[in-house]
Amino acid sequence: MTSAPREAETPLGPIGALLCRLAFLAICLPGPVLLAVAVTQDPPWSPTDFWGLLAGDVLMTIVGVGFGVFGLRLVTRSRRDARRLSTAGVAATAEILAVANHLGGEDPGLELHLRISGPGFATFEADTIRADDPALVPGALLAAVVDPVDRLFAIT
Known part of the structure; x- marks a missing residue:
């Protein structure tokens, strides 16, 4: 699992x-x-x-x-x-599937729903919060790093 x-x-x-x-x-x-x-x-x-x-x-x-x-x-x-x-991270691509305004917390921004894919692990979906940026639109690709063992990821 x-x-x-x-x-x-x-x-x-x-x-x-x-x-x-x-x-x-x-x-x-x-x-x-x-x-x-x-x-x-x-x-x-x-x-x-x-x-x-x-x-x-x-x-x-x-x-x-x-x-x-x-x-x-x-x-x-x-x-x-x-x-x-x-040490264990592999380069991956995060495709933005959906963008929504995020009003919680101290800094309002965008909530991104991502599809993360790359070599050595099954494609998965995840959510993240980012600062407001006009380049963050559905379909945009972001660079990511993923630990394939437990799907720990970072958007770079």
């Missing part, structure tokens, strides 16, 4: 990946540090202040660590996708 096609994450270079990892690590740290300070504070806080700070610090820890770990996993996935496509 073949997996569903998946578009590769936006590639990050080594410096970008390092800076992103440092930023996400910085997001993870304040909650646990403030939690440790609240618990070890001498003299102890009043019971009301202590429980309020403890609840706030636990919430900050959960949110910060959750967001930081999510970001770290995203950076790792981006680097892994780029390595896989550079």
Whole structure:
């Protein structure tokens, strides 16, 4: 059974990946540090202040660590996708079958329905979002790279 096609994450270079990892690590740290300070504070806080700070610090820890770990996993996935496509990827052609306006997210653009074909894998269809461009019309051909094993692809 073949997996569903998946578009590769936006590639990050080594410096970008390092800076992103440092930023996400910085997001993870304040909650646990403030939690440790609240618990070890001498003299102890009043019971009301202590429980309020403890609840706030636990919430900050959960949110910060959750967001930081999510970001770290995203950076790792981006680097892994780029390595896989550079080592196992084959050149392919992506034909635009349909174009629709995409209004979701921060940047509106075009949602493209593609038929991706090339040597070493069965033709498949996939969707992607691209910035608005008058050249992106049905029938247009785009260069792509595909990992034939699990149909990981990137439009180049």
